[in-house]
Amino acid sequence: MVPPCLFANGPYKKSKSRRDAKICPNCKSTIINEPVEPIVRLTKLKFKPEYWEYSDYHHFLNAAENKVLKKKINMWMPWQTDHLPPAGHICIGSSHGWLAYILRNNCSLYLYNPFIESSSMAYLPLPPIETLPPIISSRRRLNIDSTSSSSSIVTEFMIWKHMSLVSALDVSHNFFRKVVMSSAPSPFGADQDSRCTVMAIYGQEDPQRLAFCRIGDTSWTALNSPLTDSYVDLLYFSKTQLFYALTHNGYVESWNLSDPSSPERSLAISTMPPKLQPTMNNHQQSVRSHDYAHTTMYLAESSEELVMVLRHKCFNRGVFPFSVVAKENTAAFDVYKLDFVENKWVYVPSLCDRLLFIGQNHSVSLSANDFPGLRKNSIYFAPENVGSDSDGAPEGCNDLGVFNLEDDSLQRLDLEYMEPSPIWVVPQI
Incomplete structure (x- = not known):
């Protein structure tokens, strides 16, 4: 994967070295060819008084260095x-x-x-x-x-x-x-x-x-598609140069849009991966099969594989104790890759040195070797819904954290009430 590029004269990161830099001919800005840490966009921070000037600034959290950056709107x-x-x-x-x-x-x-x-x-x-x-x-x-x-x-x-x-x-x-x-x-x-x-x-x-x-x-x-259920996620798969769309019932179809006047559709797979695996212990199986559990699906590209990420949630009233509506909190993740030859989903127990960023964003896979401050074999997750629910609280706005596939552990980012919900963005030009 080509590392993202950041304009070095921006307010987010300054490079000590101008090696491998080039100049944009239009704006005379310096472009540094080096990896840039993914950040989560925080438009209305309320967890510290010094960030209450949200009406004048965009806020960004550098996930690798745990620093909040801001940019004048x-x-x-x-x-x-x-x-x-x-x-x-x-x-x-x-x-x-x-x-x-x-x-x-x-x-x-x-x-x-x-x-x-x-x-x-x-x-x-x-x-x-x-x-x-x-x-x-x-x-x-x-x-x-x-x-x-x-x-x-x-x-x-x-x-x-x-x-x-x-x-x-x-x-x-x-x-x-x-x-x-x-x-x-x-x-x-x-x-x-x-x-x-x-x-x-x-x-x-x-x-x-x-x-x-x-x-x-x-x-x-x-x-136009013969499928009748709603779509829930999209991905552009660079390996095949096709868009892939995922429906609520687990159907995945590909779209060739190279000729905009004649889009070509093909059904990639029509079955969902299983929620349970024989290698899972009792706790892992209970989280994924609980009566109050809910699963959200995402598509991503990782190591040139098309993968589906299953995000398992459970209801929890603790996030907003004064709300009459129970909130869903992420409890676990599972990853499957699509075997195009056998036309089936294959369980992926480990991402090795890779990590994923999922949520409302275009799902992104990066190498942990490029970002020492990030955790390998992990999924960084943010809320997948940027809207608000009926009682005024952002839907799942605190559902933000890091899940490690090796030990099935989850650590939530220490952020309080935010509105709108945050969204991951990987800087690149």
Whole structure:
């Protein structure tokens, strides 16, 4: 795997050596070819008073060094005439060092790279949400606040199956499940950007479907599949140069989008891996087969293998003791790789020197040899849902930690209440 690159003049990491560095011709920034520790994005930290200035900063936690980094928020879009309020956007995905956002006020979509200092290069617009099938129409109206006499433009959407208009705020919270890219958009020119394909799981309600676009497209292209259940995860598998989509029932299908005008679909496998293995002890089996256990599935690429990660959760009221809703906390993980020849899932008891980062992000596998501060044979996990539940608490927002496959141990990161939930991002250009 090619190590990520970080602009050395950014506020996150400074290299003591300029060896193997090159200069970006567009912004004259230095690019250092060296591994960069994955970080988890913390948009509203509340665990220490000194981080209460969250309205003006993005916060990042360096997982290898356990340090919090911050970056001044400047949400000015080059294609817009005004600044966006810091609280006016929701992060809906992370892929190849870029964050995917949806605006609360009108559901505009864009990609943002917090590690690029040039504002003209850090933002890339995505096609309008109105070009996706569930959106029938949209309208903008003037809303006047009687208490403050202020006014604002409100965007509402007519969505299929709904009998009334839905506000942009409601749509922005739960319309997208995941957004991934085939590669990082290049900062060196639009010709490179045209090769980057963006794929998303979308839908206001089940079943959630698939759509894709390329950087620069004016509309999304919806993908049609005979599968009827919702999609739960996406992955771009660099070995085959195909997208893989996972459904709620465990079906995995591949999508060849090299020709955007003619997408090619193929069913990779239609069976789920088993939850239990003969080598598991009684405790391991009880966690995975408990009546109140719930399993979430992810796709990842590790050592050129397509793997499925099973995340086993159990209900726990201890995280939010004043909530009437029991919260799910991660209890264990299992990893399986897909045998394309035998068309079956094979249990992987160890990742060896590899480690995985999973959550709302595009799942990432790295070598622990490149990051001495991280633990090999481990899974770093963050919440997979960036929205909030009905009682106002972020869904699973504290479900953040490290699971070691060797001894089945789990250590939670010492972070308190956060809103929105954090998301992993691996810096690279």
